Amino acid sequence: MNMIEVDHVSVTYILGDIKELSLKEFFIRKMHGEVITKEFKALDDITFHVEKGELLGIIGSNGSGKSTILKVLSNIMPASAGTVKVNGVVAPLLELTAGFDDEMTVKENVYLRGALLGYTRKFIEDKYDEIIDFAEIRDFEDVAFRKLSSGMKSKIAFSLASFVKPDILILDEVLSVGDISFKAKSEQRMKELFDSGVTTILVSHAIEQIREMCTKVLWLEKGHMRGYGDTQEMCDKYEAYMRGEHA
Numbered sequence: 401m402n403m404i405e406v407d408h409v410s411v412t413y414i415l416g417d418i419k420e421l422s423l424k425e426f427f428i429r430k431m432h433g434e435v436i437t438k439e440f441k442a443l444d445d446i447t448f449h450v451e452k453g454e455l456l457g458i459i460g461s462n463g464s465g466k467s468t469i470l471k472v473l474s475n476i477m478p479a480s481a482g483t484v485k486v487n488g489v490v491a492p493l494l495e496l497t498a499g500f501d502d503e504m505t506v507k508e509n510v511y512l513r514g515a516l517l518g519y520t521r522k523f524i525e526d527k528y529d530e531i532i533d534f535a536e537i538r539d540f541e542d543v544a545f546r547k548l549s550s551g552m553k554s555k556i557a558f559s560l561a562s563f564v565k566p567d568i569l570i571l572d573e574v575l576s577v578g579d580i581s582f583k584a585k586s587e588q589r590m591k592e593l594f595d596s597g598v599t600t601i602l603v604s605h606a607i608e609q610i611r612e613m614c615t616k617v618l619w620l621e622k623g624h625m626r627g628y629g630d631t632q633e634m635c636d637k638y639e640a641y642m643r644g645e646h647a
């Protein structure tokens with residue numbers, strides 16, 4: 401069963417004046433033919449599918465469109481062309497610490513952010529100790545979020561987010577959170593989630609991680625599909641490309 405079907409999807413960003421102008425100014429300038437805009441195709445004709453329980457890795461150089469496709473799948477951004485079908489509840493773990501309030505305490509944030517992730521108050525109350533202990537920040541629960549180090553912020557964000565039980569998990573480089581011991585712990589947590597059969601899409605520059613974990617790989621370059629299919633074959637080709645052996 402296909403959990404995700406992406407069919408001939410393109411995404412075009414509009415660059416130029418339009419972003420800085422107010423709506424009124426935009427129309428006045430447009431009447432006078434003075435608006436300078438340029439289109440930029442961040443994704444061009446992308447087609448792939450993900451079956452239930454699969455773990456699709458997305459690889460590619462900087463700016464190749466990996467985050468853009470995750471945003472389309474998470475409904476954060478519409479496709480400019482093509483169709484996207486998603487069967488089930490999606491948990492996007494993108495920009496992990498977005499949605500936290502700097503002035504509120506860690507504890508208040510766990511409840512607020514937990515509610516935003518769709519957890520009930522009862523669920524958070526039951527899991528609160530586990531969430532705090534996993535993040536190793538018991539001594540900081542009554543401290544304002546802004547006073548945490550960036551590593552600590554990521555740890556609590558990861559801990560909270562990893563309690564979700566979605567049908568589809570969308571991950572953008574979140575496996576590289578925290579120091580070495582936390583990294584091992586977070587990878588273990590992710591493995592448990594994958595083993596529970598959740599369908600996953602993972603963007604990463606860590607090719608060893610992709611080789612180890614993914615059942616299939618999509619390779620993007622400059623918005624185009626450069627390859628799609630067998631994990632080891634795609635990773636070999638990508639690494640050769642990155643070494644300058646442009647086939």
Ligand SMILES: Nc1ncnc2c1ncn2[C@@H]1O[C@H](COP(=O)(O)OP(=O)(O)OP(=O)(O)O)[C@@H](O)[C@H]1O
Nearest residue numbers: 413414440442460461462463464465466467468469
């Ligand atoms: N909001 C935006 N407006 C205009 N262009 C954008 C916007 N967001 C991304 N882009 C451009 O789209 C292209 C793809 O960006 P994207 O973030 O999807 O790449 P990526 O593969 O995730 O890169 P990285 O590996 O560096 O994280 C880039 O050229 C980027 O500059």
